[in-house]
Amino acid sequence: MQIKAVIIGAGNVGTHLAIALKNEGVQILQIVSKTMKSAVELASRMECSFTTDLQDINLQADIYIVCVTDNAIIPVLRQLQIGNKFIVHTSGSMGIDVFYDLAQNYGVVYPMQTFSKFKDINYAEIPIFIEANSPENQQMLFNFVKKISPHVQVINSQQRCMLHICAVFANNFTNHMCTIAEMLMKEHQLKFETFKPLLRETFEKITKYSPSISQTGPAMRNDLHVVQKHIDLLAQFPSIQEIYTHISNNIIEMHKKEE
Amino acid sequence: MQIKAVIIGAGNVGTHLAIALKNEGVQILQIVSKTMKSAVELASRMECSFTTDLQDINLQADIYIVCVTDNAIIPVLRQLQIGNKFIVHTSGSMGIDVFYDLAQNYGVVYPMQTFSKFKDINYAEIPIFIEANSPENQQMLFNFVKKISPHVQVINSQQRCMLHICAVFANNFTNHMCTIAEMLMKEHQLKFETFKPLLRETFEKITKYSPSISQTGPAMRNDLHVVQKHIDLLAQFPSIQEIYTHISNNIIEMHKKEE
Structure with a gap:
């Protein structure tokens, strides 16, 4: 069964991650971005829908990937209404604790690389560090991330x-x-x-x-x-x-x- | 006619420069180093004589290349008795003015690279910056340095x-x-x-x-x-x-x- 993902944030991290996931057969359902321009750009590349309004988020995805700057993570989580859907952020510096009270199934996917819009990236070479709120979610996240890089490691928020x-x-x-x-x-x-x-x-x-x-x-x-x-x-x-x-x-x- | 050189200093810079010059057909006449160990080591690699005493310097060379730390350059120049022979130092930070009153024909050869004894270097890729005390000496130095790298540039002491x-x-x-x-x-x-x-x-x-x-x-x-x-x-x-x-x-x- 094809996994479906929604990408929230269409900056450097969101763009490269969406490309890598799509290349590995993940269906990108929707791009959510605060600016229309980046939403349209990335959505057209992903051949998917887009929105600039978090209220219009597509509820059919298996995983919601938040790729916004650290300061915007909590505001975004507060506005999201996705029930018990699985959600992750991609920040190196924010703990997994930002999800407390704001989500039920959650984790972190931190790809350690420098991303620039102007330069392609070979995701398969990037070390990716993950964390999740339960052993089951951790295993699920591990399998999901493994699709795009063989270098997946579980570490805690302090180490990250x-x-x-x-x-x-x-x-x-x-x-x-x-x-x-x-x-x-x-x-x-x-x-x-x-x-x-x-x-x-x-x-x-x-x-x-x-x-x-x-x-x-x-x-x-x-x-x-x-x-x-x-x-x-x-x-x-x-x-x-x-x-x-x-x-x-x-x-x-x-x-x-x-x- | 084969050019003859004496290398003063058997550290990282002296070692790599001696190897590159010998590979390009320059005859290394002698290695001068304050420590016996490095003198012996480099001289055996160069198949030439060595000394730890500046008074015993071989006077038959065409060029004397000083590869000692910046602080040691003036003390070395003060002890050297080589008449009007051509002499250069290899420092990035010392001006050509250190030679005033201490030599007649002189210049600077600054190879811009990081040298470690444990790692070989391809000298042909290194940019080398030169300076000399007269147009004739500059031309002579340019031709000499060109043997080991095509990337030779003349710059002044401030630029260097x-x-x-x-x-x-x-x-x-x-x-x-x-x-x-x-x-x-x-x-x-x-x-x-x-x-x-x-x-x-x-x-x-x-x-x-x-x-x-x-x-x-x-x-x-x-x-x-x-x-x-x-x-x-x-x-x-x-x-x-x-x-x-x-x-x-x-x-x-x-x-x-x-x-």
Whole structure:
């Protein structure tokens, strides 16, 4: 029997999840989004109906997947009238407890990846972390999620939140370090492209060995003259100067402990 | 005629440079290192002589390449007695001015890459930035460096220093963000390996598009509740908490400007 799903939220997470589920034979019944534009866009791609009004939600689905920003989860749950239907959210940072009093059968599906509308994703490679309110729901959710990725793990809300913090460091902050480099390069008429071989090597070392044994650079060498020179040269960018200082000190501190 | 080189310093940079030069037919005459162990190791790999005493330097080379840490460059130059022989250093942060009064023919060769003794490097892909004290020396250095990489660019000391700062952000700091994630994961009995697909996607987005358009995450979405929750949860690691705060604020600040 084909499983039917309603996707609530048509942002990056909702879009990629809907595509992956449809590809694996799940019938997407409806897209619910607060903006008409994203509702229409994703629904036409899914060949399904759409609405911008939570009151018009289709009640025939087996699972309701909430893919909205964290702040919107509780407001959305409060407005939803879906009885004892199974419902999940997809947030890294919100606990399973947001469902208390607002649902009877519920869980969490947290796909650990960075989603951008402009770039396709191979869902089969993504680790997905789940949690549910009963062993039966957990088993059901496990089987459902297994359709789109073989890498499914059950973890609790505390672990998931820590995992999300770590993902912020490993993805959002690494990306921002490069944004800073890109900005400084532009300011000095240098090309960011130059960094591609360095970035490839960095990525290879981190994934093949480990980041702690791959660390290099002036802070790692405890070369305080160079660190200070760099800090001085960043004077016209106070926030970036502060970031440089804190990270360098943390590298020095962390690698001293190891010696 | 085969070019002859002496390498001063047998650390990561000296080792990889010596290997690349030898592979391209440069004759490595001698390895000079302050520690006997690294001198012997690299010299045996280069099939050449070695010394730990700068007074015993071989005077038959065409070029002397100083691959020591920044702090050691001036002390090394002060002890060297090589007359008007051509000498270069390989530092990103030291200006060409360190040679004033200490040499007659000089320059800088800055290979922008992260070098680890445990990992081989394909030098042909590395961008190398050079500078010299005269147009003739610059041309000579350009031809010499071209042997090991087609990506040779002439830049001045100020540009090179900014490039080095950017390389610290793009490599050392991205790596450290992952070290922090690895440490936090370990503390919570979670595996860092889980991050490989996320890291691959991050690397692909940064290099294929650009870091500024690839940014995602709670700070980018201006989701201050999640940012604050993460900051609170990092209370037991004050330095990491501080780093999280500063980088998140900088992401918010930088991407606000763009709107």
